[in-house]
Amino acid sequence: SYELTQPPSVSVSPGQTARITCSGDALPKQYAYWYQQKPGQAPVLVIYKDSERPSGIPERFSGSSSGTTVTLTISGVQAEDEADYYCQSADSSGTYPAVFGGGTKLTVL
């Protein structure tokens, strides 16, 4: 089956920039999406179609894509951004239209 690879953890101090990567062979052909999940809560979509931000998501959240890697960037990290972040995309065959990365725990120091 298709896999998306994320680092298990990223740590940053408040006010710094956090970058979370996600790698997958089909990413040059498929859009990527990012979800934020805080403890005990359902996931929330924070980026869609590689770099689009849903309404209500702060401007400090942005996404980018380069080859087989997509990146979620959080500029000016705040304590409230501490959460698990999951990327999601599809394989190129359509067998797995929704595949999630393993998740990255963002710790705000």
Added chain:
Amino acid sequence: EVQLVQSGAEVKKPGESLKISCKGSGYSFTSYWIGWVRQMPGKGLEWMGIIYPGDSDTRYSPSFQGQVTISADKSISTAYLQWSSLKASDTAMYYCARPRIGEREYYFDYWGQGTLVTVSS
């Protein structure tokens, strides 16, 4: 306002059957797919499958095909996820979510609050 409201937590024994629900409101329930996502304790998200309530077209992840059944009752805007014989390994949080599907697009814009299923003897 789009809302997906799921049924409450369940505690079951191995071998028992179970059906959990997800009621949609604030949008045309028959015009959007709705799906299920599993999250095992301390683990990541896994897509299980989706259903189009308008015509009951159902798609399963190969990982879950034959293990669960997804259905919907459009008259009450409710989708279901059911098991005929639960296993301890089915212990997880289950989320319903509304997928947006298009050319190169497949993502979940609204999520239910989750239903915790615990299977233990």
